[in-house]
Amino acid sequence: MPIEAALIKPVVDALMSLLRRGENVHLQSNAEKALHEAIRELLLANPDENKAAARIAIAKAAGILSEDVVLAEDMLRKHRATKSRTAGKSASAHRKRKPAAAPPEPAAKPAATKPRAKKKTS
Numbered sequence: 001m002p003i004e005a006a007l008i009k010p011v012v013d014a015l016m017s018l019l020r021r022g023e024n025v026h027l028q029s030n031a032e033k034a035l036h037e038a039i040r041e042l043l044l045a046n047p048d049e050n051k052a053a054a055r056i057a058i059a060k061a062a063g064i065l066s067e068d069v070v071l072a073e074d075m076l077r078k079h080r081a082t083k084s085r086t087a088g089k090s091a092s093a094h095r096k097r098k099p100a101a102a103p104p105e106p107a108a109k110p111a112a113t114k115p116r117a118k119k120k121t122s
Helices: 005-043 049-061 067-085
Strands: none
């Protein structure tokens, strides 16, 4: 019994729709994992901003619009602001510095000596 051509297209369309939905679920799952990784990265002492920004972009591209995306973007923005404000500062910047040493004085010239008087011998 041959399958009618009119039934093939709807079946193929339904299968493609299910496949896309499965891919979307998988894509969203990966994007959510990337977003959580971005937040975890930003919580580290020295986060890699580029990795975090890339993971946030993945989540946005997958269509995730949740408070996690907003939180991650806010954390990244605050980290970059703090980093630029504290650039060039280090722990040693808070120590008192020694006063600059006085420039060395030129070597003293030997004092001019007066000719000595000869002792009289008698």
